Amino acid sequence: MNRVRLGANPTVHETAVLGHPHGDDPGQTVLGADATVRAGTVVYADVGVGDRFSTGHNALVREFTTLGDDVLVGTNAVIDGRTDVGSEVSLQTNVYVPAETTIGDRVFVGPGATFTNDPYPLRVDEDLEGPTVEDDASVGAGATILPGVTVGEGAFVAAGAVVTRDVPGEQLAVGAPAEFAPLPERLRGGNEFA
Amino acid sequence: MNRVRLGANPTVHETAVLGHPHGDDPGQTVLGADATVRAGTVVYADVGVGDRFSTGHNALVREFTTLGDDVLVGTNAVIDGRTDVGSEVSLQTNVYVPAETTIGDRVFVGPGATFTNDPYPLRVDEDLEGPTVEDDASVGAGATILPGVTVGEGAFVAAGAVVTRDVPGEQLAVGAPAEFAPLPERLRGGNEFA
Amino acid sequence: MNRVRLGANPTVHETAVLGHPHGDDPGQTVLGADATVRAGTVVYADVGVGDRFSTGHNALVREFTTLGDDVLVGTNAVIDGRTDVGSEVSLQTNVYVPAETTIGDRVFVGPGATFTNDPYPLRVDEDLEGPTVEDDASVGAGATILPGVTVGEGAFVAAGAVVTRDVPGEQLAVGAPAEFAPLPERLRGGNEFA
Numbered sequence: 023m024n025r026v027r028l029g030a031n032p033t034v035h036e037t038a039v040l041g042h043p044h045g046d047d048p049g050q051t052v053l054g055a056d057a058t059v060r061a062g063t064v065v066y067a068d069v070g071v072g073d074r075f076s077t078g079h080n081a082l083v084r085e086f087t088t089l090g091d092d093v094l095v096g097t098n099a100v101i102d103g104r105t106d107v108g109s110e111v112s113l114q115t116n117v118y119v120p121a122e123t124t125i126g127d128r129v130f131v132g133p134g135a136t137f138t139n140d141p142y143p144l145r146v147d148e149d150l151e152g153p154t155v156e157d158d159a160s161v162g163a164g165a166t167i168l169p170g171v172t173v174g175e176g177a178f179v180a181a182g183a184v185v186t187r188d189v190p191g192e193q194l195a196v197g198a199p200a201e202f203a204p205l206p207e208r209l210r211g212g213n214e215f216a
Numbered sequence: 217m218n219r220v221r222l223g224a225n226p227t228v229h230e231t232a233v234l235g236h237p238h239g240d241d242p243g244q245t246v247l248g249a250d251a252t253v254r255a256g257t258v259v260y261a262d263v264g265v266g267d268r269f270s271t272g273h274n275a276l277v278r279e280f281t282t283l284g285d286d287v288l289v290g291t292n293a294v295i296d297g298r299t300d301v302g303s304e305v306s307l308q309t310n311v312y313v314p315a316e317t318t319i320g321d322r323v324f325v326g327p328g329a330t331f332t333n334d335p336y337p338l339r340v341d342e343d344l345e346g347p348t349v350e351d352d353a354s355v356g357a358g359a360t361i362l363p364g365v366t367v368g369e370g371a372f373v374a375a376g377a378v379v380t381r382d383v384p385g386e387q388l389a390v391g392a393p394a395e396f397a398p399l400p401e402r403l404r405g406g407n408e409f410a
Numbered sequence: 411m412n413r414v415r416l417g418a419n420p421t422v423h424e425t426a427v428l429g430h431p432h433g434d435d436p437g438q439t440v441l442g443a444d445a446t447v448r449a450g451t452v453v454y455a456d457v458g459v460g461d462r463f464s465t466g467h468n469a470l471v472r473e474f475t476t477l478g479d480d481v482l483v484g485t486n487a488v489i490d491g492r493t494d495v496g497s498e499v500s501l502q503t504n505v506y507v508p509a510e511t512t513i514g515d516r517v518f519v520g521p522g523a524t525f526t527n528d529p530y531p532l533r534v535d536e537d538l539e540g541p542t543v544e545d546d547a548s549v550g551a552g553a554t555i556l557p558g559v560t561v562g563e564g565a566f567v568a569a570g571a572v573v574t575r576d577v578p579g580e581q582l583a584v585g586a587p588a589e590f591a592p593l594p595e596r597l598r599g600g601n602e603f604a
Binding site: 037061062078079080097098112115116128130132133134160162163164178181182197198208209211213214215 | 231233236256258274276292294296310312314328330332334336337338339340358360362378392393
């Protein structure tokens with residue numbers, strides 16, 4: 023078995039690493055067509071990616087992760103494994119996605135947003151559970167999303183917000199801790215990728 | 217044409233990349249005298265930098281960017297292109313500067329501060345417009361600056377602030393969303409680089 | 411003198427750099443047994459580390475720093491030098507620790523947390539003084555800790571908090587600026603590493 027299988031027309035920088043091993047028996051990593059993997063990026067073994075994958079510099083995608091088509095993982099962005107991401111998703115520079123996260127289709131996550139998966143690190147023995155970001159939701163720059171929180175379909179988390187509980191669909195979440203309000207008219211209707 | 221022109225006395229780590237190509241017809245990148253470019257740093261083509269440029273590790277400066285003299289781009293800091301930066305400017309570790317940003321002279325940006333340029337990503341079709349940070353302004357660690365916002369001359373954005381509207385000159389911006397107050401006496405008078 | 415001394419059973423990625431020089435007369439860097447140093451990580455000269463050191467990708471540890479046993483420095487995390495860290499400490503992805511910081515034993519720092527050491531950068535000439543994080547304290551994701559602040563023994567800083575003054579031991583710090591409350595019963599008793 024080849025540890026890495028690339029689709030047609032790949033552009034992979036010479037310093038990028040695909041199929042980085044983990045554990046004792048790492049599996050295959052598969053990238054679809056037209057991938058662009060920039061310098062310093064590391065994609066572990068056991069990752070499945072659709073077509074038109076694109077990364078910034080020094081992006082990291084760890085094991086047991088699936089990404090759909092047209093996914094961007096920005097410069098220094100990290101997906102820490104065991105995560106599912108839909109299609110037409112943009113994770114901007116410095117975004118952190120912990121293990122056990124679920125991200126839908128047409129999701130935008132702004133620069134420096136941080137997701138978490140452990141409510142009481144080192145204190146209480148709980149299962150790790152990252153956020154769920156539903157289809158067409160957007161998370162603003164520098165926002166922090168607490169473990170297990172769901173950001174509902176079409177919701178919009180403002181820049182710098184700290185989201186401590188579920189955001190209903192089509193709501194705007196603002197502040198720290200974030201409070202919710204109906205989305206202004208002009209922000210309704212979901213995300214549209216070019 | 218050489219894609220990279222270096223001034224006198226450069227120190228460029230062997231893993232740094234200068235003049236990284238973009239698009240179909242990348243132009244020249246020019247660095248002034250006494251540059252120090254640390255490991256893993258990437259500077260794209262079409263970047264002009266003054267004297268005594270200094271970077272941390274894994275810094276990134278994208279295309280169509282100008283930097284004055286005595287500019288520090290810290291470890292993991294990113295300037296995402298089409299940005300003008302003055303002289304005697306310090307962008308600390310993990311700072312993110314999006315495209316279409318303007319930064320004056322003697323500006324300090326603390327670690328983890330995030331600037332943004334898109335008020336409604338994927339929702340409303342607007343031109344990208346990053347912040348403008350005027351001369352002698354300082355932005356604290358972990359602050360988030362919304363698109364198109366101006367941080368006025370000599371203003372001081374506190375650590376962790378979320379700045380949603382223009383900060384007048386010589387004002388202190390604190391909180392999320394940031395509110396303004398006159399600068400305490402000891403913080404007036406602009407920045408002084410050693 | 412060898413600039414780097416490694417304990418038994420090291421795993422050091424070929425792109426990692428140990429003993430990176432600084433200044434004119436860099437000293438020795440010593441790692442204990444069973445170190446795992448991942449791709450792109452840089453550890454400067456004059457660093458002393460205990461056993462079972464582990465890093466993510468592109469971690470950075472600068473000079474005149476000591477780390478105890480069982481320390482994790484996560485992906486893109488930065489310790490900017492002249493810092494002492496105890497044993498059983500976890501600094502997660504994108505954590506920033508400035509120079510002149512002190513971290514005790516059994517401390518957890520969540521992803522994207524930013525510590526600072528300069529209250530009035532470029533304005534007032536003060537000595538740099540980073541935070542002190544005492545034994546068994548935890549700092550949540552995306553939190554910002556102001557210069558010179560002490561996070562007391564067993565305290566818990568919530569995700570996204572901006573901590574502007576000392577947190578007493580066994581207190582919970584929440585909000586921006588953070589306010590304090592007694593720790594809930596289930597969070598008392600310190601941290602336990604597996």
